[in-house]
Amino acid sequence: VKVAILGIGLVGGSIGLAARGRAGAHVCGYDPDPAARGLALELGAIDEEAPDIATAVADAGVVFAAAPVGVLAQTVLQALASAGSDCVISDVGSTKLALDSARRDPRFVGGHPLAGAETSGVTHAREGLFEGATWYLTPTSSTEEVLYTRLRDLIERFGARPVAIEPDAHDRLMARVSHLPHVLANVLVTEAAAIERAGGTGPSFRDATRVAGANTAVWTDIYLANRDALIAAIDETVGRLAEVRAMLEAGDARAISEWNEQARIDREALLGPDSKD
């Protein structure tokens, strides 16, 4: 199968490496930056480069649009316009509602692998990036079954776990498990910086703020693309903080204890019991 990758950064490059290394695919890559294409060739992330989207997707059986959120919709629409009927087009964007018009095409299946993040660029790409990762897919009732199966099988070859989800459920979930953690990381560093620039912070702060100030160009688009769900998540956070504040103000050790214990249970349910290691 020929796989086309549109946008060759960390995720696009890793898809190329995995498609070549784990699925024996022939990979054709397009990126608006010719230097990124050359680098991808050198690093073995693609077999050949294409000068434009139409050339990249010609004869492809699977297309991954891995462009930044800000240009993702137009990339997907161009791919749909150029690709043949026996081709499944997917993307790797962090929000899924934004690609509303593409979802009406039976060849399109939105996707989002939960991998990568704090580094960027094809130089950080690696074949095993998706190993064990959840890879959300948003098929609809009009999706061509054979194309969906082809995409899902390929993703499994990458070592990922494909999970079907509704686009709006996906976006609400991402607001909680990705976009809100980024917002809170930013808030944490800003508050700490306001009172201390030299002293120590410790491991909990380092981990909690690992994603603070993540790639600004990328994340401004993500925050805005999912702003409704993110606003809802912020409102919920403010409500929960008010509850914690009330427990502290009352000096209610039992309530604080129960709240903390529930968090332990919740984390285990979400991430598994061995997640503290």
Add this chain to the structure above:
Amino acid sequence: VKVAILGIGLVGGSIGLAARGRAGAHVCGYDPDPAARGLALELGAIDEEAPDIATAVADAGVVFAAAPVGVLAQTVLQALASAGSDCVISDVGSTKLALDSARRDPRFVGGHPLAGAETSGVTHAREGLFEGATWYLTPTSSTEEVLYTRLRDLIERFGARPVAIEPDAHDRLMARVSHLPHVLANVLVTEAAAIERAGGTGPSFRDATRVAGANTAVWTDIYLANRDALIAAIDETVGRLAEVRAMLEAGDARAISEWNEQARIDREALLGPDSKD
């Protein structure tokens, strides 16, 4: 020098290992749990065990009270009552204002190493736990200089970086860099759990919530011991979240961009430029 350790868990045990391995000290350990004392002997964290605090601190030149926050004050006061005049008594508690009365004794210097956290118990203790870590100390104008120097030198032998700080500045700082991250981690898992118990979360969520539901007994005491500073930090967080919400609501890409960029700058100032690795 003889070092006494009162409370042999992760931090106490690691102090024992570091004092023996890096400073050639003779270490005597007390813990209310005889099993913990036996385990500490087996693991080489202490040279001898003591059946009570008075025995442990007899003839000691340095005492570390490493008991949980809830019983820390009484442990320190008992140590001060039993120790000789040529002995420096310190602690490793997460808040420093709570030990107000002890601070009037010229032999007492409050302390707090920024290390350890998500595991507990002497079985997780290790000699290198404090390597490169900031170790806050709260000497006062009445502190005996020679005793303070002895403590500071020993801590440097552990590989840590001693930093003098005012107790209230310490507690405000900890509210921001440790206690608030714990609160937000708890809030994050609770929100995510409310909408999803099975699906994937991704690396930013895993890191942001690493400390969620940390040892409930320990953390209930910490939250309450520092509740004034923590309430202030929560109020500040709510204010900052309101600002982010307004930017999102207005769809203000430029403001979001600047805010995220400032977070990147703040994080670098706090944790250094290589902190994304």
